[in-house]
Amino acid sequence: DAGVIQSPRHEVTEMGQEVTLRCKPISGHDYLFWYRQTMMRGLELLIYFNNNVPIDDSGMPEDRFSAKMPNASFSTLKIQPSEPRDSAVYFCASSWARGSSGNTIYFGEGSWLTVV
Amino acid sequence: KQEVTQIPAALSVPEGENLVLNCSFTDSAIYNLQWFRQDPGKGLTSLLLIQSSQREQTSGRLNASLDKSSGRSTLYIAASQPGDSATYLCAVNGNKLVFGAGTILRVKS
Numbered sequence: 001d002a003g004v005i006q007s008p009r010h011e012v013t014e015m016g017q018e019v020t021l022r023c024k025p026i027s028g029h030d031y032l033f034w035y036r037q038t039m040m041r042g043l044e045l046l047i048y049f050n051n052n053v054p055i056d057d058s059g060m061p062e063d064r065f066s067a068k069m070p071n072a073s074f075s076t077l078k079i080q081p082s083e084p085r086d087s088a089v090y091f092c093a094s095s096w097a098r099g100s101s102g103n104t105i106y107f108g109e110g111s112w113l114t115v116v
Numbered sequence: 117k118q119e120v121t122q123i124p125a126a127l128s129v130p131e132g133e134n135l136v137l138n139c140s141f142t143d144s145a146i147y148n149l150q151w152f153r154q155d156p157g158k159g160l161t162s163l164l165l166i167q168s169s170q171r172e173q174t175s176g177r178l179n180a181s182l183d184k185s186s187g188r189s190t191l192y193i194a195a196s197q198p199g200d201s202a203t204y205l206c207a208v209n210g211n212k213l214v215f216g217a218g219t220i221l222r223v224k225s
Binding site: 004033042043045056091093103104105106107108109110112 | 150152157158159160161162165205207212213214215216217218
């Protein structure tokens with residue numbers, strides 16, 4: 001399997017522009033996670049989906065952020081409008097299950113976002 | 117709220133040394149704990165996963181232990197090599213996967 005695939009790998013955009021990050025999870029995985037990593041706050045869970053349904057979006061910082069999973073093989077994280085403080089690495093991850101069954105979570109290579 | 121702390125924040129050792137990375141967590145109601153490795157500019161690679169009912173897991177030169185009651189885990193790396201240089205992250209899985217800040221390891225040749 002190719003692993004979790006994210007695009008774009010790097011993006012530089014101007015403040016106020018819309019940013020869309022994309023993720024293709026590992027085939028067969030039914031959980032998908034979006035994380036954000038910054039030097040100040042480390043890795044933070046933004047939102048996760050189970051069988052394409054958003055389960056917990058309490059980590060989404062504000063209404064400018066939205067995430068969708070229209071099907072089992074694709075998810076997007078959108079920021080509109082973007083601000084300089086959104087600059088971070090955004091990771092997508094997937095797994096077969098969460099919690100008690102404790103399957104390993106697999107991460108993509110990340111999307112490195114810079115908002116100027 | 118689960119909090120995960122990793123000590124030390126950074127570590128520099130000569131090649132060949134055995135070393136221990138520490139992870140502590142505040143809420144012992146967890147399903148499992150994972151250790152990850154992150155290389156600069158890369159994503160996270162899972163190294164070991166320990167279920168809450170287990171005490172340790174081993175993979176090659178890596179051994180991870182878990183003491184759920186005391187809220188502690190250690191990652192032991194035997195005979196360290198320059199290729200082990202990376203950031204090592206501990207993540208605790210309860211209702212959410214909560215990460216520590218990581219330990220930056222440098223193994224000098």
